[in-house]
Amino acid sequence: MPLLLGVPGAEAFRALGTSGEPAPIAGNHWGSAPVIVFLSTELQALQILQNKKRKNSQLDKNSEIYQEVQAICDTLGVPNSATSDIPLMLNQVESKVKDILSKVQxxxxxxxxxxxxxNLEQTEQLERINDALSCEYECRRRMLMKRLDVTVQSFGWSDRAKVRLFSHLCPVGGTL
Structure with a gap:
């Protein structure tokens, strides 16, 4: 059994008997709660570590990233690899692009x-200009979306549209 010094709930963990039931801790009716919290956090940490290891080198063949890289490989004519090792696939793409560029005039x-x-100052100024233009583009996009929304809503403001709306909502001779 691992040593659990200074870990909240460690004494309750040590008090577990062979039956799996926690032994009562002096004056604590909730002796199993710290154990459950401790074990669940350990499980979550282990799951996070395993996910990080898996994501670093290999991805599911159904994942979006893998599919995008595979589409690039298909476009460039890179042969399909047996594994889903993304770094290896990207290295193959890089070598294929270099090969194609060497053949281009x-x-x-x-x-x-x-x-x-x-220089650094010019790069920063260029980034500020890009940020300002991006902000203005976003503002214009939102304004156009709002205009479109209001235009679509205005079709329902006419008297004919109101009559049609009420005729669909109310049965014949009924009221709202």
Whole structure:
């Protein structure tokens, strides 16, 4: 049995008999509650660790990430691997892209807009501009969605629409 010094509920855990029932702890009618809490937290921690190990190297063949990487592999003509090892698949994609780029003409991509690298201050300024434009885009998107919503709602504001609505809601000769 592991040593459980300083762990809440450890004395109740040690007091478990061979029958699985907790022995009464002096003046504590809820002797099993700390044990249950302790064991459930240990189980949760173990599940988290196992999930992290599994997610780091391999994913389910049904997972969304695996399917996306597999779609990239299919598009590039990378042969399907027997395992679902994402890093291995990405390495294959990288080598395939490098191979394809080596066959492409040098002037195929075009010249870069910037002839030199940006310094830290310029990069930060560029990020601020991007953030401002993204914020404005989001505002415009919300405004257009609101306009669309109001336009759709306005179709129900006419007298004809109200008559149709009430005719569907109320039976003939009935009232609301």
């Amino acid at each position: 040098k002037n195929h991509v075009g010249k870069p807009l910037l002839k030199m690298d940006l």
